[in-house]
Amino acid sequence: MGQWPTNIRRPDGLGKNQGRTGRRAEKPTALDPDWNPRESGWTVDWQRHYAYLAQLLADGALLDDVVPRVTRHGEDVGRWLATQRRDFSKLNAEQQRRLGELGVKKTARAHKAPAKTAVASGPGKGGGALQKGVEALAQYIAREGRLPGRGGVQVLPDGTEHRTGIRLRNIKARHDRLDPAQLAPLAELGVHWAR
Structure with missing residues (x-):
């Protein structure tokens, strides 16, 4: 029985003859005007x-209690409701x-936070990450005897992996924003562009 409405909702599901289609549509319309x-x-899913x-x-x-994970007949009505609220202006007038x-x-809608502006790095700004990168680089060079390639990884004493090769390339891409005090430890390790 559930397949019948699906079949007649399809294009030409009630036939191709316009007069006959209109007469055939009267019966389901009498049962449910929104058939x-x-x-x-809108879709059957929206209507459901x-x-x-x-x-x-x-x-x-x-x-207010219909929040995501509130279900009816296995459907997450709460998540659907949150989407309708968020996209309310995209709905047609009848749906609204x-x-x-x-x-x-x-x-x-919540106000978006203003975009972060680029700030030139100075001593103390992002220093922790840079210092950790320098330490990982020093350990890598001590172990391998050379600067890391792109895939170079160093396991730090705390057990975390540091993608030393990629980090070094990221630092190089922004080295012009670093001050001499930040570049000095890299130069001491033999990084030529840090001099």
């Missing part, structure tokens, strides 16, 4: 979740009206 949600501009939300509210749930009747409104 073919595509004609209203909308119906489940309406059922939850009719059963006494509060809208129907959700509005249930009390659903667009979620106020």
